[in-house]
Amino acid sequence: MARINSPAELEAVRDAILAARDPDKPCITLCCGSACQASGSLEVADRLEAELREQGVDGEIEIRKTGCHGYCERGPIVVNEPSGVSYFQLQPDDVSEIVAAIKDKGVVERLLYSDPVTEEKIEQEAQIPFYKNQKRLVFGDNVKIDPKRIEDYLAIGGYAALAKALSQMTPEDVLEEVKKANLRGRGGGGFPAGIKWEGTRNAPGDTKYVIVNADEGDPGAYMDRSLLEGNPHAILEGLVLGAYAVGAQEGYIYVRQEYPLAVENVVLAIQQAEAHGLLGENILGSGFDFKVVVHQGAGAFVCGESTALMTALEGRVGEPRPKYIRSNIKGLWEKPSVLNNVETWANVPLIIKNGADWFTSLGTEGSKGTKVFSLVGKITNTGLVEVPMGTTLREIIFDIGGGIPGGKKFKAVQTGGPSGGCLPEDMLDLPVGFDELTKAGSMMGSGGMIVMDEDTCMVDVARYFIGFLTDESCGKCVPCREGLRQMLKILTRITTGEGRDGDIQLLEELSEVAKEAALCALGQSGPNPFLSTVRYFRDEYEAHIRENRCPALVCKELIAFHIDPEKCQACGSCRRKCPAEAIDGGKNRIHVVDQDKCTKCGTCFEVCPSRFAAVRKISGEPVPPPIPEEDRVIVRKSKKK
Amino acid sequence: MENERVDQIIDKHGAEPSGLIQILLEIQSENNWLPKSALERVGERLGVPLTRIQHIATFYKAFSLVPKGRNKVHICMGTACHVRGAQRVLDTVQDVIGIKPGETDLDLKFSLETVNCLGCCALGPVMEINGKTHGKLTPAETANVLKSYE
């Protein structure tokens, strides 16, 4: 396709794309996001293509391979257009039925979503509880486009915001609109983007930069990845708008090398946008020039921090800089630089297109718009969910997420990434928003939301996060490098039954020093996982320290597996599966765990048939002695006599 | 790795010190590890001191200064996987192949690495071997999966 030289030409191109499309032509949209690929969506895609050819309908039915739809729990997913019928958990063998159903305008009943409680089948994607309760402004377009085709993005109105800005708005107007929308950063502290931009716009000098933070180091969060993989042009469009507003000529996308598909799609998107005159010199004939470079991160969580990221962009070790001047005034190569998160950038075209008033009509007093969360952990519907700010945790976890699987009880939800915090059950009615979460002792962070059930030990969770941060500390300043490491040592000894009186106070002291004196936000917020768990779950710390007991029965050193001789029916499952060969038993003999050999992997606990439920975990009390050899024979009452 | 190839990679990135990390990443991905000769060549061409290259090559997780094994095992230790039992998967892998994260066994059969989130939280706990994802693992299954690699 040729270069587009004006907003009018852009509309003409868009009309041409739409005119060439028949809205009634069936199209199978297949999710090829990372999670669905791992569940086999590429195999499904291959079979689909072959099937269409074989049935001779490859001209009549289209396939669109999209990025993540959000409902990764049930992948691979197909949504049929225009009917809206969706199928879940597909196997390659299912495709012939799907194609046949499209031909006869029917539905493959067995592949539909079925309600876990009522077992009622739901045909339409939009009616499924997981989707029904969401508001997918930023993320919803993923389903509608093949990220490798710019035409798809143009077809849904892509780059219209850019055209509007370049032809009808001054850079100041764009800035004002974003300020008025009170768009707050989606990647960390929730800093108002407009104010950040304004600083850069007003800073002296001609060279300025805009940067996308796609480092997404939070373990257990993948919304930025899915946006970049599934809708890269939206982020580019936001970035160009930002560049126009602040007067930048060059932009960077810092994306982690662990996300190869995101890198591939965004590099391709840049090439397409350049070829269409939507990026590069004289964008849409406006005289505005802007180019974008992709920089791959080499694997260091701290590089998500703004000064470290800019140091890394300069080709150096990603250590944060000890500076008291904000990077929007003095950043990359000492020049004014705006750094925003992927999702923040993706919101910008929406604001410009629909106006600030539209944006502020959603959300709470201090937090406007929507937020994408990565809802994971012990949750029925794992996936990416987008809700208006102000939605309660309960609505997200229970109405959308479907609650806790396996009949277990909810215990806590962790938000804000490694330096966020855990909120207990009585906070479930908290509306999500930047200030609300911070006040409760957690934070929004970039939107990780990890649900924990009664089988989760909160001391272990704190140890896990502090361990992660200790590993990721850059090592420059001592409150973080040594302070977090000492915290990790103490937490480790608590979880291994070596905790001492005074450990909680020592942890509190170390926390204060890291919070107050560390160089960057990694160290400053590093103690949060401890502080929030000790605030809400202090009794668990005390049980570990005082009674050598792990109430959640998780900490390996504090638990034992024991087979109840009264309940064991000698089925032998545990003995066959135990990887440590720690179980003694035989036909019609009560099985016994050899505590010396047991590695506490828990396999026996899992494989013991629920009708026997003979294996139990013990903590804080002695393991009953094995029953004597001679009493191990099971005398069965015969069934009929 | 030949110096000519290293030079080609350097030229592709414009032989600027700011391209250092991108150059090292490309060498790493092509050669699987960073030989000292390549580091020296990069330093010379970009005019960057070797101390800085050494720091970068050891600071970032993507780089390795020793050859990696034929099969690259990545265990996801992301939070979602953690609460679903990633530690037990890791323990099993360590038991079976006898190395710790960051290490390669003597026969260069396996390299073991922990990673933070593979974006497959729905399938957790997850292990990825040579790009193929194995999900919803138990210790017993983990051991089985490993057996299928040569």
Place this chain on the structure above:
Amino acid sequence: MSEIVLEIDGKKVTAREGATVLEAAASAGVRIPTLCHHEKLEPYGSCRLCTVEVEAGGRTRLVVACVYPAADGLRVRTRSDKIDRIRKLILELYLAHAPDAAGLRDLAEEYGADRDRFDKEASFCIQCGLCVRYCAEVKKKHAVGFVDRGWRKEICFVPEIAAETCWDCRECFPLCPTEALQAAYVFVEALKFPREDPPGDGAVPERS
């Protein structure tokens, strides 16, 4: 260059524009403890011992004096209960690594730091980076650098460069707050047993 007036511990202090709080304090005879600071080197801000309290525009916060720019009307407090608590704990963290360093001993006494607070891990190096930065910034030789990150971070000589330049220089040795022990030790090791690869990354383990 114009002058600015700020207040440090209640005293009016005049400083040149562009000076750091640490420099301003020094010129007024107010001592702020430091470990990673050196006047010939760029501010590094890693030891965090020079943490002080500043009040500007009605907000009070903790900053490091070696980096924070002095400004007109700024009010600085160099001691408070909180600052002392922070310095004490930082010293205790250091003492786990270098329990006998003279430079730390005096400070430890001043702030009541307990050298046995944390389990000893006598690696001696406290990562102040003085040797590394001096070699790079002043001597421009780059014979010694850092490797790895976090608590695994250590200093490491490049044997080829060290063999050529270090014997005649050794200016970094006396800079070390832990008595030149670490730089000298690593230097000798590097020459005696030149390593093919810098340490710290994925070495092949011993099979037991």
